[in-house]
Amino acid sequence: MKTSFVERTIAGLSNGMDFAAFADTSAQARTGLLQRVDPRVKVAGILALIVAVATTHSLVAITAVFLLAVALAVASRVSPMDLAKWVWMPVLLFSGLIALPAVFLTPGDRLGSLPVTAQGLRTASFLLLRAETAVSLSSLLVLTTRWAHLLKALRVLRLPVVLVVILGMTYRYIFLMLETALDMFESRESRTVGVLEPADRRRLASATVGVLLSKSYQLSSEVHLAMQSRGFRGEVYLLDEFAARSVDWLWLGFFFAVAATAAWVGR
Amino acid sequence: MHIPDGYLSPSTCAALYAGSTPFWYASLNKMKRRLNTQAVPLLSVFAAFSFVIMMFNLPLPGGTTGHAVGMGIAAIVLGPWGSILAISVALAIQAIFFGDGGITAIGANCFNMAIAGSLMAYAVYRVIAGGAAIESSRRVAAAAVAGYCAINVSALLAAIEFGIQPALFHDASGAPLYAPYPLHIALPAMMIGHLTIAGLAEAIVSGGVVAYLQHAEPALLRSTAPGAAIAGESAGWSGTRPLWIALGVLLVLTPLGILAAGAAWGEWMPEDFSSPAARQQMAAASANQAPPAQAPAGLQRLATIWTAPMPRYAPPMLKSPQFGYILSAMAGTGLIVLAFLTGTWIFTRVRR
Numbered sequence: 001m002k003t004s005f006v007e008r009t010i011a012g013l014s015n016g017m018d019f020a021a022f023a024d025t026s027a028q029a030r031t032g033l034l035q036r037v038d039p040r041v042k043v044a045g046i047l048a049l050i051v052a053v054a055t056t057h058s059l060v061a062i063t064a065v066f067l068l069a070v071a072l073a074v075a076s077r078v079s080p081m082d083l084a085k086w087v088w089m090p091v092l093l094f095s096g097l098i099a100l101p102a103v104f105l106t107p108g109d110r111l112g113s114l115p116v117t118a119q120g121l122r123t124a125s126f127l128l129l130r131a132e133t134a135v136s137l138s139s140l141l142v143l144t145t146r147w148a149h150l151l152k153a154l155r156v157l158r159l160p161v162v163l164v165v166i167l168g169m170t171y172r173y174i175f176l177m178l179e180t181a182l183d184m185f186e187s188r189e190s191r192t193v194g195v196l197e198p199a200d201r202r203r204l205a206s207a208t209v210g211v212l213l214s215k216s217y218q219l220s221s222e223v224h225l226a227m228q229s230r231g232f233r234g235e236v237y238l239l240d241e242f243a244a245r246s247v248d249w250l251w252l253g254f255f256f257a258v259a260a261t262a263a264w265v266g267r
Numbered sequence: 268m269h270i271p272d273g274y275l276s277p278s279t280c281a282a283l284y285a286g287s288t289p290f291w292y293a294s295l296n297k298m299k300r301r302l303n304t305q306a307v308p309l310l311s312v313f314a315a316f317s318f319v320i321m322m323f324n325l326p327l328p329g330g331t332t333g334h335a336v337g338m339g340i341a342a343i344v345l346g347p348w349g350s351i352l353a354i355s356v357a358l359a360i361q362a363i364f365f366g367d368g369g370i371t372a373i374g375a376n377c378f379n380m381a382i383a384g385s386l387m388a389y390a391v392y393r394v395i396a397g398g399a400a401i402e403s404s405r406r407v408a409a410a411a412v413a414g415y416c417a418i419n420v421s422a423l424l425a426a427i428e429f430g431i432q433p434a435l436f437h438d439a440s441g442a443p444l445y446a447p448y449p450l451h452i453a454l455p456a457m458m459i460g461h462l463t464i465a466g467l468a469e470a471i472v473s474g475g476v477v478a479y480l481q482h483a484e485p486a487l488l489r490s491t492a493p494g495a496a497i498a499g500e501s502a503g504w505s506g507t508r509p510l511w512i513a514l515g516v517l518l519v520l521t522p523l524g525i526l527a528a529g530a531a532w533g534e535w536m537p538e539d540f541s542s543p544a545a546r547q548q549m550a551a552a553s554a555n556q557a558p559p560a561q562a563p564a565g566l567q568r569l570a571t572i573w574t575a576p577m578p579r580y581a582p583p584m585l586k587s588p589q590f591g592y593i594l595s596a597m598a599g600t601g602l603i604v605l606a607f608l609t610g611t612w613i614f615t616r617v618r619r
Contacts, residue, residue, distance in 0.1 A: 127445070170312075
């Protein structure tokens with residue numbers, strides 16, 4: 001059945017919230033392996049792996065890092081089924097569609113009588129494997145680290161404190177906005193009988209965005225007043241509550257060693 | 268449009284991170300100076316707003332739907348600097364948390380959409396809206412064109428970034444290591460989708476929201492409309508409307524050019540000199556003077572230097588020459604109008 005744009009938007013918005021709920025539950029699983037690692041180590045280590053995957057020219061090295069990511073996910077109580085649903089399938093649909101024509105279009109040595117070139121297959125594999133591996137790694141970070149900790153850990157990348165605070169507040173308000181948008185669309189959908197004219201549909205969509213925009217503006221001034229009344233004078237501080245243990249240093253060494261090997265193998 | 272990891276080489280990503288950093292730094296400073304303590308909550312809430320807007324499915328003419336980035340409306344309400352930061356933060360969260368866009372490509376995505384997109388949207392909006400009253404329909408049109416141009420400049424940058432990858436980064440066997448398509452495929456593949464569906468989505472959301480705000484909350488449009496006339500004083504569109512209508516009619520009529528017989532005199536290609544039919548046309552157009560037996564050496568040498576993205580006024584994959592003509596006319600006219608508007612904008616800024 002053809003669904004209306006309102007229904008599709010509702011589905012998209014609730015899908016985003018479902019993923020966030022799933023990530024939050026997964027990040028709090030105390031029995032997981034990576035959940036117990038210092039967030040700063042995870043940020044630095046996983047970033048090094050992503051850069052290595054982007055740098056290396058070896059399909060074997062990328063595949064090895066991918067398998068490592070899957071193994072780490074399983075050890076961290078993230079099931080491959082969930083990864084497939086939330087991460088692999090969407091990337092496969094997007095990057096697979098983009099990579100597929102390259103199999104035929106890339107000039108090079110024909111494989112027998114097929115209209116396929118060896119170079120085409122290789123470049124398509126690079127594109128798809130890199131995209132899948134990188135997104136598996138970044139999901140691993142999000143699925144094993146609470147967002148608040150992840151943001152504080154971003155400070156190891158020398159991100160300005162004010163940006164870290166903005167990222168944290170944004171994340172919080174995303175859910176409020178998602179809820180608000182969802183409520184608006186759901187209430188509209190429940191009052192709509194029949195099919196809306198195309199022009200009405202567009203008017204409805206832009207009015208919803210407009211309402212959301214003016215709500216954002218009001219919200220930001222209220223948040224500002226609330227911050228001021230609590231003593232905010234434009235300076236931001238973060239409590240640094242992380243303490244790296246020796247096992248965390250081992251993890252950091254492990255991540256960097258794998259990343260360096262992957263980059264070196266495919267140099 | 269959100270470039271994933273693995274599509275761009277690490278050096279391209281690093282260059283685009285480096286290109287984005289001064290813009291982030293300057294906008295953060297400008298926002299902090301202008302808003303003081305208000306900058307943090309305003310930017311956070313607007314980044315959240317941009318994030319949610321990117322998830323909307325927008326209804327487009329023809330029954331399709333599309334997603335907008337929202338840089339047009341963000342630039343109009345927040346100004347270019349606020350928009351750069353809000354969209355960048357939204358893109359960063361999308362990449363880190365939702366895996367939409369790569370982590371190594373955050374710099375590239377922010378450069379294309381948040382920075383180039385916001386600056387383009389702001390410039391086009393200010394130039395077209397001019398001193399029109401806040402309630403003027405000219406502002407709605409200006410916002411729609413601004414959104415359309417912004418998303419297309421972002422797509423163009425992304426297409427160029429993709430298109431240069433295979434030539435620069437390939438292994439010994441010639442297999443591209445990153446995005447596999449050269450410019451002549453990447454450009455039309457990206458631009459056709461954006462000149463139509465994505466551009467339309469952005470135009471509808473920018474124009475539609477400005478139209479809504481004009482009635483519901485005109486104050487939100489004031490910060491980027493310093494010279495706005497009081498309602499009723501401004502001439503609005505009426506002065507130039509006939510010219511725009513005439514331009515539209517001319518665009519639709521461009522396929523008439525296909526009806527003209529023969530090739531235009533002097534616009535020959537090297538292959539034409541070896542084709543009997545083309546040689547006959549050349550002779551007919553040159554008072555029956557026979558053309559030389561071979562294409563001139565200079566022409567042969569220079570013809571390979573530059574291949575147009577839309578050779579013979581039609582992107583290669585389009586089957587219908589009429590549609591190709593109209594598309595080329597739209598793209599060409601758009602570029603000229605844009606260049607002229609940018610020139611006017613710079614000129615008026617300099618004079619002030």
